[in-house]
Amino acid sequence: MSPAKQRVEIDGRTLSVSNLEKVLFPEVGFTKAQVIDYYVRIAPVLLPHVAGRPVTFTRWPDGVEGQTFFEKNSARHAPEWVRRVTIPSPGSSRGRETLDMVILESTADLAWAANLAALEVHVPQWRVDDDGQPALPDLLVLDLDPGQETGIAECCAVAERLGQRLEADGLDPVVKTSGSKGMQVYAPIEAPADREHPSRYAKQLAQELSAETPDDVVWRMEKALRPGKVLIDWSQNNPAKTTVAPYSLRARVGATVSTPIGWDEVDAVRDGSLDPAALRFTTDDVLARVEEYGDLFDVAGATRAPLPEG
Structure with missing residues (x-):
């Protein structure tokens, strides 16, 4: 050798x-x-x-x-x-x-x-069954991607609103940084009516938040629409797509990690009491957080609920 x-x-x-x-x-x-x-x-x-x-x-x-x-x-x-x-x-x-x-x-x-x-x-947001065949999705994800002149602070404001909407629909959301510019809100779900149900539901949420605050949120993918706004990327629920896993490294400057965070941290950034830069984590940071807090992305321990019809 x-x-x-x-x-x-x-x-x-x-x-x-x-x-x-x-x-x-x-x-x-x-x-x-x-x-x-x-x-x-x-x-x-x-x-x-x-x-x-x-x-x-x-x-x-x-x-x-x-x-x-x-x-x-x-x-x-x-x-x-x-x-x-x-x-x-x-x-x-x-x-x-x-x-x-x-x-x-x-x-x-x-x-x-x-x-x-x-x-x-x-x-992906689905697992394989015992026979190795794709099962129905068991996670919903809303990927928050900040456009030019926006960042993690604006993402936290949108994440807070999404968390409230998901909770109102009986879901139990968790949140993590992307390890890059944005963040993602997830919720464990019961098997939906069909594979496309999570995409339809996520798209509707994104459209509603965009309609309420069109100067802050966009749901369409065109880059020309995104400066100064946060894109709610609902399309990550397409069964053919994948999202970076919790605790995965990112190929970014500083060897940052996609890191689960608490809703209290989201609130603190949103209200200005926590510097948004505090939500940028390295491998050492993440290992220390897990030792102190455990898994903040504990979807197995969260309430799993059906998506509203739509």
Whole structure:
């Protein structure tokens, strides 16, 4: 084995890792070894949120300043212990009828992915059933994307309103930063009437908030409409789409993390008592928060309710 490679044992699995000193985040000197270490340490709270969900990786083999690519069809180079599922391919996958995807279930699985420089982990709002077939969605997501001249403070104001609407509809929302510019509001849901029900419901919410405050909120995707406003991206509920998982690294300056936060933190930013910059978290920040607060994105412990008809 070359000096650049070594074998490690994690959770009873032996895997080969390589180029551990390679810097993947040059601006902070964050190496592949640190990426693997973070994913191993965050595994207890990350894994429940990706359990049963086919994973899409964003891989950065030469670091965040190099070329990147999305990878769905990743089972072909996975170790034998990693769970594989064959999923019907969405129309965007260049004519493939199926994708051979992986599901991350163990700390060793996360370490294998991190060694591929799969910096980001993205999952859909649905799981597979016991036969490996896509089940109906069990999560609703509203992705808040700030346009020019807006930021996390404006996102917090919109998130607060969305949280109130979801609670009024009997749902139990949780919230996290995107690890980039915005944030996401989620709610666990009972199996909907059909796969498109969450998209219809989310679109209606986005349209209502946009109609109430058209100077602050936009629901349409056109970039020309977005300066000075927060886009409520309801389309992430499309079964073919994925969203960055809680606790995933982001390929951004500073090696930031998509981090669950409390509604009290949203309120504090909204009322001006907390600097919006306080909602930008590094790996060390996130590990410390989990040790102090546990999993603030505990959808398993939240009330799961049906979506209103629509």
